[in-house]
Amino acid sequence: MNRKLLCLLPAAAVIFYSVTAGAETPTPPGGATISGKVTYTGTPPKMKPIDMAKEPTCAKQHATPVMTENVTTGPDSSLQYVVVYISEGDQGSAPPSETVRYDQRGCQYLPHVLPMQAGQVLQIFNDDQTSHNIHPLAKVNPEWNKSQPAGSLPIDTKYDKPEFIPVKCNIHPWMHGYFVVLKTSHYAVTGQDGSFSLKGLPAGKYTVSAWQEQYGTQTQEVTVGGSETKTVNFTFKALPY
Amino acid sequence: MGKAFAVLVTLITLVSIAFFFLHTWWLPPNISTTGRAVDHQLEETLIGTGVLFLAGQLMLGWFAWMASGKSKDAPAKRFPGGAASLVVTAILVVGIEILTLTFVGSKAWGAIYLTPAEPGALRVDVQAEQFAFYFRYAGPDGQFGGIHPEKIDDGSGNYFGLDPANDVAARDDIVVGSLVVPVNRPISLTLHSKDVGHSFYVRELRMQQDFVPGLDIPLHFTATQVGKYEIVCTQLCGLGHYNMKAYLEVMSEPDYEQWLKTQAGQ
Numbered sequence: 001m002n003r004k005l006l007c008l009l010p011a012a013a014v015i016f017y018s019v020t021a022g023a024e025t026p027t028p029p030g031g032a033t034i035s036g037k038v039t040y041t042g043t044p045p046k047m048k049p050i051d052m053a054k055e056p057t058c059a060k061q062h063a064t065p066v067m068t069e070n071v072t073t074g075p076d077s078s079l080q081y082v083v084v085y086i087s088e089g090d091q092g093s094a095p096p097s098e099t100v101r102y103d104q105r106g107c108q109y110l111p112h113v114l115p116m117q118a119g120q121v122l123q124i125f126n127d128d129q130t131s132h133n134i135h136p137l138a139k140v141n142p143e144w145n146k147s148q149p150a151g152s153l154p155i156d157t158k159y160d161k162p163e164f165i166p167v168k169c170n171i172h173p174w175m176h177g178y179f180v181v182l183k184t185s186h187y188a189v190t191g192q193d194g195s196f197s198l199k200g201l202p203a204g205k206y207t208v209s210a211w212q213e214q215y216g217t218q219t220q221e222v223t224v225g226g227s228e229t230k231t232v233n234f235t236f237k238a239l240p241y
Numbered sequence: 242m243g244k245a246f247a248v249l250v251t252l253i254t255l256v257s258i259a260f261f262f263l264h265t266w267w268l269p270p271n272i273s274t275t276g277r278a279v280d281h282q283l284e285e286t287l288i289g290t291g292v293l294f295l296a297g298q299l300m301l302g303w304f305a306w307m308a309s310g311k312s313k314d315a316p317a318k319r320f321p322g323g324a325a326s327l328v329v330t331a332i333l334v335v336g337i338e339i340l341t342l343t344f345v346g347s348k349a350w351g352a353i354y355l356t357p358a359e360p361g362a363l364r365v366d367v368q369a370e371q372f373a374f375y376f377r378y379a380g381p382d383g384q385f386g387g388i389h390p391e392k393i394d395d396g397s398g399n400y401f402g403l404d405p406a407n408d409v410a411a412r413d414d415i416v417v418g419s420l421v422v423p424v425n426r427p428i429s430l431t432l433h434s435k436d437v438g439h440s441f442y443v444r445e446l447r448m449q450q451d452f453v454p455g456l457d458i459p460l461h462f463t464a465t466q467v468g469k470y471e472i473v474c475t476q477l478c479g480l481g482h483y484n485m486k487a488y489l490e491v492m493s494e495p496d497y498e499q500w501l502k503t504q505a506g507q
Contacts, residue, residue: 048398049507051418054373054487070397133480147480168395171481173373176396214397241406 032224035197044238058107078194085187089206095119109177133170210234243309254298276447278349358429358461369439372481386411423497440476
């Protein structure tokens with residue numbers, strides 16, 4: 001093999017490494033972890049079945065009716081779709097290059113709550129055989145609404161300022177979701193079991209916030225060391241109505 | 242040339258009339274107790290206008306046939322009494338026909354829209370919004386909760402603006418996206434609009450009534466045939482108007498009771 005080419009190998013390896021490293025999540029290796037569970041006490045409201053009879057192409061995609069999602073509960077009093085994030089203590093970072101994806105499928109917004117970092121590219125897809133008109137009701141960021149007939153290209157957009165933005169469809173009144181635009185890159189949405197985990201935090205003192213669309217925000221202060229793991233739980237008070 | 246025109250006019254006229262006799266493009270079956278009066282009115286209108294149309298077109302053909310081949314200098318015939326009496330006669334004939342149709346028709350219309358619903362009619366509340374219809378039933382307690390427009394929240398399924406936290410009657414109200422009714426039972430609707438003007442139109446019921454924001458508009462009917470029929474918005478209401486529809490499902494009494502029970506349990 002040519003000597004010159006051999007000399008180039010380490011350089012190529014460095015370039016290759018930096019490219020692949022850049023494609024990964026921005027979370028630095030190691031660091032502290034804050035994890036926990038979000039639950040409720042009391043009686044949450046009963047979620048209602050959504051009647052999609054007027055849109056047969058969507059209705060037939062659901063064997064059982066889709067339910068409203070404003071208070072989604074799971075086993076052991078867990079709360080789903082709660083956004084847990086670092087509201088204070090994080091210096092902030094440049095938005096990651098990955099795009100976040102939002103789908104309109106079966107006349108539902110997927111996921112129901114979509115967190116993203118300010119400035120991050122958001123791609124909105126219409127996977128349905130019907131038109132949608134997505135209308136994020138932004139107040140701090142610019143407000144817009146856009147029609148997306150079946151088969152349209154995705155909408156590419158981004159929000160520059162942190163905000164909790166309710167999203168609705170101007171054609172299908174039951175479609176409802178949230179864009180949660182955050183300054184921090186440390187955030188999570190609780191799953192069915194109500195659990196969350198914020199990883200890769202540098203040692204320091206943080207304010208952790210948990211936001212639920214109907215019950216508002218709760219905060220807790222947490223101090224973590226180097227590669228420590230701390231548990232933080234949140235409990236919301238649920239009312240039946 | 243004049244004779245060819247005469248033949249063509251007569252042919253077009255007869256073919257057009259034939260479509261009506263053959264019911265080529267006819268109305269869907271009527272399924273309401275009041276629909277017959279509407280159909281009757283429509284038949285009278287079609288007969289009245291049809292006779293005038295037939296007479297007018299055949300006369301046009303006849304005149305074209307008779308005038309064909311005559312010299313340009315031949316004296317033109319005049320209507321007896323001249324132009325003034327021609328105009329007066331036309332106004333009288335057309336005017337009497339339209340006035341007759343209006344008076345006869347207003348009776349049929351008034352019997353549907355200006356009469357109160359039968360006592361004991363099943364009450365259903367209707368909310369129209371861009372771009373869907375929602376229907377509310379009183380639920381097991383038989384009472385409708387109050388409506389508070391500021392409480393309307395589509396995301397949590399509160400399309401009517403109910404306040405279940407403070408209003409016990411609202412807690413069991415049933416809200417659905419289809420109008421389900423028992424057959425042969427009087428139904429009394431109250432139409433509300435959340436945003437702009439909409440319209441409730443079911444061709445099989447022979448009924449069309451606008452929603453006007455700010456008004457509670459009553460509408461009542463009795464469906465006589467089990468089946469599924471389309472409710473469409475016939476008032477241009479915005480971007481998704483083409484897609485604004487719902488279904489009227491007419492069920493047998495036991496099927497309806499079963500449906501209601503299922504809904505109340507959800």
